[in-house]
Amino acid sequence: MLTNYFKIAWRNLQKNRVYSMINIGGLAVGMGVTILIALWVIDELGYDRYHQNYDRIAQVMQHQTYNGNVGTQESNPAAMGEEIRNVYGADFRYVLQASWNHEHTVTFGDKMFLQEGSFFEPQVAEMLTLKMIHGSRNGLQEMNSILISAAVAKTYFGDDDPMGKMLRIDDAVDVKVTGVYEDLPFNSSFRDMKIIMPWSLYLSQNKWVEQMENPWGSNFTRTFAMIGDHAEMESLSKKIKDVKLNKVSQEEHRYNPQVFLHPMSKWRLYSEFKNGVNIGGRITNIWLFGTIGVFVLILACINFMNLSTARSEKRAKEVGIRKAIGSLRKQLVAQFFSESILIAVLAFVLSILLVYLVLPSFNVVADKRIDIPFVDFTFWATGVGFAIFTGVLAGIYPALYLSSFNPVKTLKGTFRVGRYAAIPRKALVVLQFSISTTLIIGTIVVYKQITFAQNRPIGYNKDGLIRASVTDDLHKHFDAIREELMSAGAIVAMAESGSPTTQVWNTNGGFDWEGKDPNQAVDFPNNAVSHDYGNVIGWKLKEGRDFSRDFASDTATFILNESAVKFIGLKDPVGKIIRWENQPYTVIGVIEDILVQSPYAPVRPAMWHLNTDAQNVFLMKLNPQTNVKSALSKIESVFKRESPGRPFSPSFVDEDYAQKFGDEKRLGTLSSFFAVLAIFISCLGLFALASFVAEQRTKEIGIRKVLGASVPNLWRMLSQDFVVLVIISCLIAVPIAYYLAVGWLSSYEYKTDLSWWIFTAAVTGAIAITLFTVSYQAIKASLMNPVKSLRTE
Structure with missing residues (x-):
């Protein structure tokens, strides 16, 4: 019986090829979108699960x-890890101090590349359950040791055994390779950590850390922890709340530091905080795209329902004959379900092909490394179940509707679907375009x-501005290098x-001024810069003057932004x-606010002070009269000559700024x-429905033409009927989209307004798309020879 159902279903598909192709194609696109979104959601939800x-x-x-x-903030004092171990060690398995992930020059023989990595306390490999290819997870016990990823090992040693080989780090210290770990997956928070060095090596290279008078006074490191087997994350987080408050001075109590544990399970999706409260983060996108995936699939199912019920008269006699010879209604329902499931399975196969073709481009846009798990049984079992579910969802209404026809009326030829039979189809069309119009408005x-934030004044000129890392060799010859590059026209x-133009690497407290509330705690970005910094970035002075070599006292001065003055x-x-x-510092100038951090948030009060010591970043303004490639080549040759131990790796500030809009x-x-895709699916169904309506009204059109229409x-x-339906859908979509x-937009402090033209453009576009879709069939039907139309039975 089941085989017979599918045979008949296959014959019906072949008999109505155009409608079958539209049904299968529409479902395939809808299912493909749903599969893409499902793979994306699974990847997001699986973030960091690589770590056991x-x-x-x-x-x-x-x-x-x-x-x-x-x-x-994520940053902590360097003493945080040891203090938690000493006081609460029984509740934790590991508490590890770490540096931030930075680029380091790694040299082996004549091979020299920049590799990102961190300094970590030795148990990091065990905590993160790194999969070791060579060596063991205990490889960081010695100070001059290093663990490297498989990709780094391949880069420097090829197929040779890397164990015991010596690498030079930052042209300052030699370390021995004591382990090679499997490259971390793209959906790991530590994916960019290509090398790991001991925390003790960091301390040996930065003596000032252990020599600080107040080890709790500066936040510049990271702290990671692994709780004990019987500990509970939330209660333990409350337990350590005052660990820093108990160590800082009474004056620093004003900052009321409250320490807490942020679980790895929330790093990716719940990373945003506002006023000390976690307000979510990327989890919003999970819900957004998950909802879009469901709606797109519903759109595709609506097409199937519409076409199946629209063609009901074509199958009325079939239903009548089947009932007359003894078919039960449940058998007819099974027949129609078998057709819809067959269509869904064919669409699923086609959707896998579509996903396979689109996935590389999708990965680029979504910044992912997703693959279709072809060898995963769960994937195929879920996929087949998904196809069957879609077939049932798409076929449930047509199956119940078609199987309800009266056999006597259908066989007599007196069966008519009735004037109200089209209402469900119209309702589904309204639902389709309501969803599509809402998506259009949301996209606009x-x-x-994004455009609103991009057009926001940033307070400096980023064009032709590049940055590079400072080394001691380059700093020592700063004036000579600057003169040489300027003379060369580069x-x-x-x-x-001290910080890039687009980031804040340092903030300070401890400021006081006349009239300040003694209980007020402040923390300002306080950037150390050299002479000519303002000239390089092109900041705009509102009052006073810039730092000058003519005033030796400028090392005890500040330049403030407008927000700081206010x-x-x-x-x-x-x-x-x-x-x-x-220590007293004199304000010598005020500049217009410079947008350093988020383009969607107010500018923070900030200040700049003059410091002639070596800083972190070189900023250079390229000569607009010189070819960029030629200028960079000249800069690279000079930098490599003066600092041969580090590759020249510049960044353009305008590209750094553009990354702020990445998400x-x-x-x-x-x-x-x-x-x-939603519009495409909706139009596909609309096109087929218009074709069917035109076919149903062939004789009417012929008569009207004969009478002079x-x-x-x-x-x-x-x-006009279709346009009316789309107008109704727009009236439904506009308030939903507005809400x-x-x-x-409420999640942004600096945000655009919802102009009337957004909704007008979306409505106009929906109507125009409808007219374009329907017009082909309408004009085609209107141009038919009326004699031929009237002869048609």
Whole structure:
């Protein structure tokens, strides 16, 4: 019986090839989108699960109150790890101190490359359950040792055994390879950690850490922990809350540091904090795209339902004959379900092919490394189940509807579907275009928000601005290098800075000024810069002057941004004194606000001070009259000559700034991609439905033409019903989209407004797309020879 059902289903597909292709194609696209989104969601939810201790690893973070707000940060004092071990060690298996992940020059013979890595306490390999290819997880016990990834081992040693080989780090220290670990997957928070060196080596290279007068006074390291087998994350987090508060001075109690554990399971999806409260993060995108995937699949199923019920008259006699010869209704239902399941299975096979072809481009847009798990039985079992479920979902209404026909009326030829039979189809069309129009509006809002932030004044000129890392050799010859490059026409200005122009690497407290509330805790970005920094980046002075070589006292001065002046409450700020760690600094200038951090948030109060010591970043303004490639080549030759132990690896500041929009751009691109597919699926169904309506009204059109109806009149008659349905869908979609857009924009402090043209453009676009889709069939039907139309039975 089941075999017979599928044979009949296959014959029906062959008999109606056009409608079958539309059904299968529409379902395949809908299922393909759903599979893509499912793979993306699985990858997101699987973040960091490579590490076997995933559910017991946490990062030690802290909330601090400053500038009137509670801020959350990952950085800790270097003493944090040891203190937690000493006081709460029984509750933890590991508490490890670590540096930030940075690029390091790694040299072996004539091979010299930049590799990202961290300094970690020795138990890191055990905590992260690194899979060792060579050596063991105990490889960091000696100070001059190093663990490297498989990719790094391949780069330097090829197929040779790397164990025991010596590498030179930052042209300063030699380390021995004591282990090689499997490359970490792309969906690991530690994926960029290509080399791991001992924490003791970091301390030996940075003597100032152990020589600090107040080891709790500076936050510059990271702390990771693995809780004990019988410990509970939330209660343990509350237990260690005051570990820092109990160690800092009474004056620093104003910052009210509250230490807590942020579980690895939340690093990816729940990474955003506001006023000390976790407000989510990427989990919003999971819900967003998951919902889009469900809706796109529903759109494809609606096409199937519409076409199946629209063609009901074609199959009325078939149903009548089957019932007359004894078929039960449940058998007819099974027959129609078998057809829909067959279509769904064929669509699933086609969808896998589509996903396979699209996945490389999707990975680029989504910044992923997703593969289809062809050898995974669970994937195929889920996929087949998904196809059957889709077939049942798409076929449930047609099966129940078609199997309900009265056999007597269908065989007499008196059966008519009735004037209300089209209402469900119209309702489904309205639902389709409501979803599609909502997606269109959402996509426009995302891009408008991105454009709004991109057009925000940034307070400096990033064009032609590049940055590179400072080394001691380069700093020692700074003036000579600057003069040589300027004489060669490669640059027009050069300076050093403690932080890149697009990031904050250092903040400070300990500031005081006349009229300041003694209980107020403050924390300002405080960037150390060299002379000419303002000239290099092109900041805009509002009051006072820039740092100058003509004034030796400028090493005890500040330049403030407008937000700092407003926050401090200074009137006529130039010449005022601000004390930093009890040392007086004179304000010599005020600049327009510079956008350093998030383009979606207010500019933080910030200050700059002059420091002639070596800093972290070189900033250079390329000569606009010189070819960029030629200028970079000249800079590289000079840098390599002066500092041969480090590769020249510059970054363009405009590219650094563009990265701030990465997440929103990915969201916008993916949203537009899914919106286009949703519109395509809706139009595919609309096209087939218009074709069927035109076919049903063939004789009517012929009679109207004989009576003098023009082609435009017939086109308007056949199109207006669909346009009305789309207008209704737009009236439903606009308030829904408005509500969702307001909710999404509420997460941004600096945000665009919801202009009326967004909704007008979406509605106009939906109507235009409808007319374009329907017009082909409408005009085709209108141009038919009426004599031929009237002869058609």
